[in-house]
Amino acid sequence: MSEQNRLKDAGAIVGIGATEFSKESGRSDLQLAIEACEAAIFEAGLEPSQIDGMVTFTAETNPEIEIAKNLSIGELSFFSRIHHGGGAACGTIQQAVMAVNAGVADYVVCYRAFNERSGHRFGTGVQDRPMAANAESAHFAWYAPPGLLTPAQWVAMFATRYMHEYGATSEDFGRIAVADRRHAANNPKAWFYNQPITLEDHQNSRWIVEPLHLLDCCQESDGGQAIVVTTPERARDLKQTPVIVRASAQGAGTDQEMMTSYYRQEMAALPEMGLIARQLWNTTGLGPRDMQAAIIYDHFTPLALPQLEEFGFCGRGEAKDFIRDGNIELGGNLPINTNGGQLGEAYIHGMNGVAEGVRLVRGTSTNQPPDVENVLVTAGTMVPTSALILGKDS
Amino acid sequence: MSIDFYDQIQKFVGLEAGTQDGHDEVNQAMIRHWVEAMGDENPVYVDAQLAAESIHGERIAPPVMLQAWVMRGLKHRPESGGSPQDDLMNVLDGAGFTSVVATNCEQEYDRMLHLGDHLRTRTIIDSISDEKQTALGTGHFLTTRVEYETLEGEPVGRMLFRILKFKPGTGRSVSTEEESPPRPLRPRPALNRDNQFWFEAAKEHRLVIQKCSDCGVLRHPPRPRCDKCGSYEHGAVEASGKGTIYSFVVIHYPQVPSFDYPLPVGLIALEEGTRLVADLTGAEASEFKIDMPVILEWQDLDPDLTLPAFRPVKL
Ligand SMILES: [Zn+2]
Numbered sequence: 001m002s003e004q005n006r007l008k009d010a011g012a013i014v015g016i017g018a019t020e021f022s023k024e025s026g027r028s029d030l031q032l033a034i035e036a037c038e039a040a041i042f043e044a045g046l047e048p049s050q051i052d053g054m055v056t057f058t059a060e061t062n063p064e065i066e067i068a069k070n071l072s073i074g075e076l077s078f079f080s081r082i083h084h085g086g087g088a089a090c091g092t093i094q095q096a097v098m099a100v101n102a103g104v105a106d107y108v109v110c111y112r113a114f115n116e117r118s119g120h121r122f123g124t125g126v127q128d129r130p131m132a133a134n135a136e137s138a139h140f141a142w143y144a145p146p147g148l149l150t151p152a153q154w155v156a157m158f159a160t161r162y163m164h165e166y167g168a169t170s171e172d173f174g175r176i177a178v179a180d181r182r183h184a185a186n187n188p189k190a191w192f193y194n195q196p197i198t199l200e201d202h203q204n205s206r207w208i209v210e211p212l213h214l215l216d217c218c219q220e221s222d223g224g225q226a227i228v229v230t231t232p233e234r235a236r237d238l239k240q241t242p243v244i245v246r247a248s249a250q251g252a253g254t255d256q257e258m259m260t261s262y263y264r265q266e267m268a269a270l271p272e273m274g275l276i277a278r279q280l281w282n283t284t285g286l287g288p289r290d291m292q293a294a295i296i297y298d299h300f301t302p303l304a305l306p307q308l309e310e311f312g313f314c315g316r317g318e319a320k321d322f323i324r325d326g327n328i329e330l331g332g333n334l335p336i337n338t339n340g341g342q343l344g345e346a347y348i349h350g351m352n353g354v355a356e357g358v359r360l361v362r363g364t365s366t367n368q369p370p371d372v373e374n375v376l377v378t379a380g381t382m383v384p385t386s387a388l389i390l391g392k393d394s
Numbered sequence: 395m396s397i398d399f400y401d402q403i404q405k406f407v408g409l410e411a412g413t414q415d416g417h418d419e420v421n422q423a424m425i426r427h428w429v430e431a432m433g434d435e436n437p438v439y440v441d442a443q444l445a446a447e448s449i450h451g452e453r454i455a456p457p458v459m460l461q462a463w464v465m466r467g468l469k470h471r472p473e474s475g476g477s478p479q480d481d482l483m484n485v486l487d488g489a490g491f492t493s494v495v496a497t498n499c500e501q502e503y504d505r506m507l508h509l510g511d512h513l514r515t516r517t518i519i520d521s522i523s524d525e526k527q528t529a530l531g532t533g534h535f536l537t538t539r540v541e542y543e544t545l546e547g548e549p550v551g552r553m554l555f556r557i558l559k560f561k562p563g564t565g566r567s568v569s570t571e572e573e574s575p576p577r578p579l580r581p582r583p584a585l586n587r588d589n590q591f592w593f594e595a596a597k598e599h600r601l602v603i604q605k606c607s608d609c610g611v612l613r614h615p616p617r618p619r620c621d622k623c624g625s626y627e628h629g630a631v632e633a634s635g636k637g638t639i640y641s642f643v644v645i646h647y648p649q650v651p652s653f654d655y656p657l658p659v660g661l662i663a664l665e666e667g668t669r670l671v672a673d674l675t676g677a678e679a680s681e682f683k684i685d686m687p688v689i690l691e692w693q694d695l696d697p698d699l700t701l702p703a704f705r706p707v708k709l
Contacts, residue, residue, distance in 0.1 A: 124648065126581070133586040141583030141593075142615050145701055146673050147653045149581065153645055157661055157671075161641035164684045207656075210644035210679075262661050263614070263669050267641070 001275060005283040011097030011245035012235035013390065014107075015044025015228035016355040021191055021346030024118040025222035033062035033113035034070045036224030041071070044228040045239030046107055051228075053078035053105030055095045057088040057112055057349065067111070078105035082250075084258065085122075086299060086380025089350025090388045094248035096229035106230060112351040113224025121220050125150030136258075143260060152217050152300060154259040155382060156209040159302035162268040163211060166317035168305060170211055174202035175323045176301040176336075177215045177343055183330070184340025187366045191219060192344045216301040218342040225351035227358070232393065243361045246286070246374065246391040249279035252384035259382045270303070273310035273378065276387045281312075284389055286374060288312045291389075293360050293369050294334055294376040295353035298341040303381035308334075311376060330367055338367040350379045357390045403485060403522050403534065411479035411517040411538065415545065416464040420455050420511040428459055455507040460542055460551050461499075463507070464515045479519060479538065483559070491533050491559040503551040513550065516541045520554060533560025579696050580652045588618055591630060596700045599692045602630040603668050614668040635690030637664040637704065644679045658682055662704050676705025 017039025019025065019032050041048055048071040054064035058081045068076055078099045082088035089112070096108035116122060126140050126149055148154060162168060181197045184190035197215060205214040235242035253271035255264045264271070281287055288311055296304045305319035313334055314322035322328070328336045339345040339356035346352055357377040359365045374391040418424070422440070429439050437444040438454055445453040455463075486492075507513075520539040525532055540553045583593055595602040604616035607627035611620060619626050640663040644656045658674040660682065674682050675691060688704035695701060 133584045135586070135588070138584040138586050138589055139615075141585065141589055142671055144581035145583050145699065146659050146671055147580075147645060147650070147657050148643075148659055148671060149650065150648065153643060153659075156643040156645075157641050157659075160643060160684070161661075164641070207644070207646040209646060210656075260671075262641070262671065 001279055005279055007097055007248055008283045009244050009246050010101050011229050012232045012242040013227055013358050014230055014235045014238045014240055014242060015040040016358050017043050018225045018355060019223050021189060021221050021223040023222060025115055029114050030062045030066055032224035033111055034067050036113050036226040037067050037109050037111050038071055040109060040226035040228045048073045051107050051109050052076060053099050053108035055080050055092040055108060055110045057081060058083040059085055060112060062113055084383040086349045087383035087385035089354060089379035090248060090377055091250050091386035093229060093245060093354060093388055094250060094386060097245050097248055100231045108229045109226055111226035112349045115222045117220040117222050123150060123220055139258060151259060152212055153209045155300040156212050157262060158382060159211050162302060165268045168320040171199060172320040172323055173216050173301040174199050176298060176304045177202050179328050180298060180337050180341035180344040183338050183367045184344025187340050187345060190340040190345040192340060212300060218299045218347045221346040221348060223346050223348050225348045225355055227354055241362060242393045243358045244391050244393050246389040247280045247283040248388050249276040250386045251275035256384055270306045270310050270381055272385055273307055277311045280387060280389050291334060291374050291376045292372040293338060294336050295357050296336045297350055297378045297381055298337060298343055307378055330369060335369045338365045353377055361390050361392055399489060400524060406478055406482040406519045407522055409478035409519050411519055412477045413514060413516050414464055416513045417467060420463055420507050420509055422509060425455050428456060450506060452508055457503045460501055461553060463513045486559045490561045493560050493562045495530060495558050497556045497558050500554045501551060504549050507550060512545045513542050514545055529565055531560035531562060531564035533558050578651045580699060588616055592616060601633040601635055601690055601702050603633050603666055605629050605631045612666055612668050614670055633664050633666050637662045637688055639682060639684055639686045639688055640669055641684060642674060642682050660704055662688060673703035675703040
């Protein structure tokens with residue numbers, strides 16, 4: 001990693017926009033993407049014609065040029081896509097920050113939209129996909145024939161080892177789900193609005209793949225989320241109070257695999273997140289104690305624990321204690337996933353988490369903790385991934 | 395099956411079941427439609443000049459069109475009843491053999507047909523089998539022989555047409571419903587030049603680990619280049635098959651028909667030092683534990699896929 005990350009306080013988020021989050025949107029993926037981008041541009045107080053850059057995921061099926069056409073954006077001088085599923089979420093923002101600093105674009109929209117519940121469901125994994133013989137697909141040759149076919153199953157292999165190494169229990173995973181659902185219960189946009197769960201509910205929910213219960217697994221959602229990025233200087237002339245991208249980073253660890261990094265000397269860790277943490281702390285000079293809240297990627301609860309460890313909120317293997325002590329709750333030292341997370345609000349591949357990070361800095365979360373200066377937002381786990389520190393404009 | 399019933403239906407054998415005249419003479423338009431639909435580009439069917447120079451001396455109809463020249467068409471179906479064939483069908487229907495499926499058809503040609511030939515058919519009940527158990531159900535094969543001749547009475551060919559009249563609901567899928575349907579094959583590994591050797595060795599019941607030919611390091615999953623010494627040369631060593639469970643899962647959902655659930659799957663630490671994902675077997679799903687010693691056992695899953703499984707070592 002570079003010791004000279006020059007992206008400190010170099011970008012600003014000036015608009016966020018989303019569709020409703022549902023299980024059946026009733027309209028096309030493309031329309032969801034267009035609606036989300038339009039809402040974000042409008043919230044920023046910009047005209048679509050001012051947008052000159054777009055960033056999304058390689059997993060996205062709605063091309064930037066289609067959205068540009070529909071919104072009369074016109075010309076695009078910058079477009080880019082980030083690979084590795086939900087690991088791309090914060091990486092899209094980093095691309096935008098780099099672009100506006102390099103002068104190749106002034107206003108960049110980052111977006112993700114899909115009918116992930118009513119259309120193609122990621123939860124089915126690779127079971128129904130014929131596999132090509134290229135290196136990316138052949139990777140699954142080591143997992144699909146013995147029956148490891150879905151993200152939950154790939155994650156469970158990690159979870160079993162993590163529990164063994166550090167004494168974490170299914171209840172510790174469950175506390176993540178309970179906190180998420182408690183926060184979602186107070187967020188009218190969340191799918192699980194007004195539907196909190198108890199730890200008992202979690203323990204009684206059926207097995208999906210031991211050691212994961214149903215309530216350890218995030219939902220599948222239909223919806224779209226978009227974020228508008230520009231430079232802090234331009235941001236200060238716009239409608240919203242700017243939210244500064246204090247630092248952004250990507251990371252792929254040593255011996256990284258896509259969902260199956262099972263061959264590392266130490267398997268029960270997320271060194272790619274550790275790499276990202278080093279970059280974020282080095283760039284900003286900030287540390288874990290400077291974060292008043294965090295959006296911790298939660299497609300499956302077990303992976304929230306090693307993230308807290310990699311960022312230094314607690315020691316290796318101590319996340320279970322950090323969580324048991326109530327730190328992740330409202331009123332705790334590090335309230336997490338105040339929107340309800342992907343378990344409670346919606347699974348928009350981490351982009352809705354970026355939007356909640358923005359609301360936390362603006363002071364507009366429905367579960368707003370007091371005096372938020374800086375928020376950590378992380379992207380997908382067990383994949384090459386990314387994270388952001390968002391903060392107040394000084 | 396009663397002898398009486400068999401005798402009753404055998405009485406129909408040899409009876410003539412009616413005659414029919416073709417609606418049209420053998421003609422170029424129908425021939426052209428047929429050869430274009432079939433993609434048959436033989437010019438002897440359509441090109442008068444070329445056909446004249448051929449051994450046929452003129453255009454001919456494709457022989458397999460024989461049946462087409464005397465078909466009833468979509469309309470003007472004659473009222474059924476009265477012919478021996480209709481009577482036979484009624485007898486079979488009455489005995490419960492109400493379903494029908496065409497099984498095969500053979501044709502024999504006496505001569506080529508030319509434009510202007512006008513054909514007539516005579517249908518004869520050729521044979522009736524005794525009762526057979528088929529996949530569709532119990533039934534009788536009924537063969538009719540259709541003689542094709544010109545209106546002038548010149549024989550040009552014949553066709554044997556066989557149907558099965560059977561009792562619905564008596565097929566094998568019903569009579570042996572206790573047996574589960576065949577299990578779909580497991581997901582196929584995507585094979586390429588980097589991983590194929592491993593699956594080929596597995597078919598020979600050899601669990602191999604890729605080994606760098608230069609520095610000797612073992613690695614799994616295999617890859618083209620050694621990250622320790624940079625070598626692109628590699629071979630493989632055969633693993634002892636002994637290891638321990640490094641991690642494992644027990645899958646409950648989603649359930650894919652290729653597997654039995656709950657499905658335990660392990661991440662095995664081989665004694666050679668590499669790890670490998672494989673089936674866990676030989677114990678209840680709840681009995682597997684991390685660090686449990688396990689030993690290799692081969693599973694020949696289908697002709698194209700053999701995979702290692704690991705079962706607990708009996709102490
Ligand atoms: Zn080597």
